[in-house]
Amino acid sequence: MTQTDTQIMQGDPHIRVNDVTLAYGNYVVMKDISFSIRRGEIFVVMGGSGCGKSTLMKIMLGLMPPVKGDVFYNGVNFWESSQNRRNKILENVGILYQKGALWSSMTLAENVALPLEEHTNLSTAQIREIVSFKLSLVGLTGFEEFYPSELSGGMIKRAALGRAMALDPDILFFDEPSAGLDPVSARVLDDLILELRESLQTTVVVISHDLESIFAIADNSIFLDLETRTMTATGNPRALLSKSRDTNVCSFLTRGKPCS
């Protein structure tokens, strides 16, 4: 991001989603979704399995055009920009995919190094240093030369996290970061997310089912409701828990207990 960009856009929300409809062919997954994410905010997308969270992420990342609606990054309309401009925007975005999506023909070190090789002019030695630093952040020191097929599911998830953070992006997207992690690693991950926000002012968009982690990290959130096929709540999850009257939101936040 250039200096001028940052100055102009200071007033705009970092990411804004405006009236987006998600659909596969004729099958409408979610409609009328609108929300804004402020710079440096940890924003959680909640919702039951299959309600379209990953699909929403795909639309925000340029992998699938929305049938309706717009996505803005710093006030720039993402889907109306040229492919080059979109790639430029995405250079500042790190992504953890739901299944990890590590490149299977490359070792962990190569996986983390590729974004750096593509988008920076660092020397091989510098890249190697950054790679081992990122892998140590996610607790995978010593696994540099392993291939993804030689790792467990949770390790793949953590390595993919390391790759997402490789370029120290402005925005991080995490699709269910703690799924497949043990409670301690999940907790460490939450701390890492909070730390990234504190130290680098990273905006973090997290898709999550993990209530404990949601309450621990979220500044703001939306709830996508499977029944009505739209978003039914937005706000801090704690506030939602105490105030929301929507039964689906309540029961999600209380693991199905009837709400007060």
Added chain:
Amino acid sequence: MSIPEIIQQPPGTISFSTPAKNTLLIELSGFWEIGGKSPSAKEVQDRIDADSTISRIIFDSGRLLSWDSTLLTFLIRIIDICSTSGISVERDGLPRGVQRLLTLACDNLDKKQVQLNVPAESFLARIGEGTLKIIISSAEMLDFIGEACSALFRLFMAKARFRGSDLALIIWECGVQALPIVSLISALVGIIVAFVGVVQLRIFGAEIYIANVVAIAMAREMGALMTAIIMMGRTGAAYAAQLGTMEVNEEIDAFKTLGISPMEFLVIPRIVALVLMMPLLCVYSDIVGILGGAVISIGMFDLPVNQYYDQTLNALSITHLSIGIIKSAVFAVLIAISGCFYGMHCGRSASAVGDAATSSVVTGIVLIVLADGIFAVITNAFRI
């Protein structure tokens, strides 16, 4: 459990009675288990149809000895039948476990009906849709080829990005590792051509011309065609499966969002590797085939070695050889394109990967044979 015991299990049965007006009592008894005998919901349907006054169904399971999903599916059918004809079903008489599972299943069934509301399509609509699909997929293929061309162009402008180590690995896989199977098939083809040919030519006392037949057949046709078919099944299918798996695992998405074109990073090295390796394999196959033919002709039919050697050299012209080599380069492009195209357009499941591999091989072989035919027409027209 011994066999007689199983036989002794009384099968599941139902019996009907009407304890009160408008009420049908269904008594369930015996063993309702998977693999055993049990009545179908049709009997109940018939009973309801026969007596239109029924508006309530109750159950008695006092003599029910054992149950599993068999009973549940039976009951769900009954509930279904009754809800369409407006009859109420009271579940009180059923065992508690059955009641609980029924509640769970019915809740979820109801939800599913809300979501899936796909109208049944008529035969003509399906034909139309199928045709559209073919047109769309051809358009996608053209789109893919166009994109590949522009990526190739960038490659020549030295702007395309892929890793040299990837290219080396792919070349190793589609070149060196293919040698054994290409050797085997080519030698066999040479042997077969020689065998069939010698027997026929002998009738005219012209056995020695088998050297020409084998040399020309291998160089012009069989070398290129056989390597192409082998490579389609071996490498083309592998490309489809590799890229398909990457699509399933979101790896391709990860490339795209990083601003790396999967076309440049994944497809171009595969096309380049095959275009470099296939002509070499083709020449290799020509040589092995001619040797195979020679072994049979000289070993089994006692043709003189010197003469055979001279005839072969006479017959082999640069024209024949280069036609084979040019063809194999074209086949290489077809193989790489059909393998990569189906891989990149793979669905999102494991079975989709299998489908992608199958479609790529079928399409690839059709394209290869078509191209070979076109070559035959062209070379014939120019008399080369």
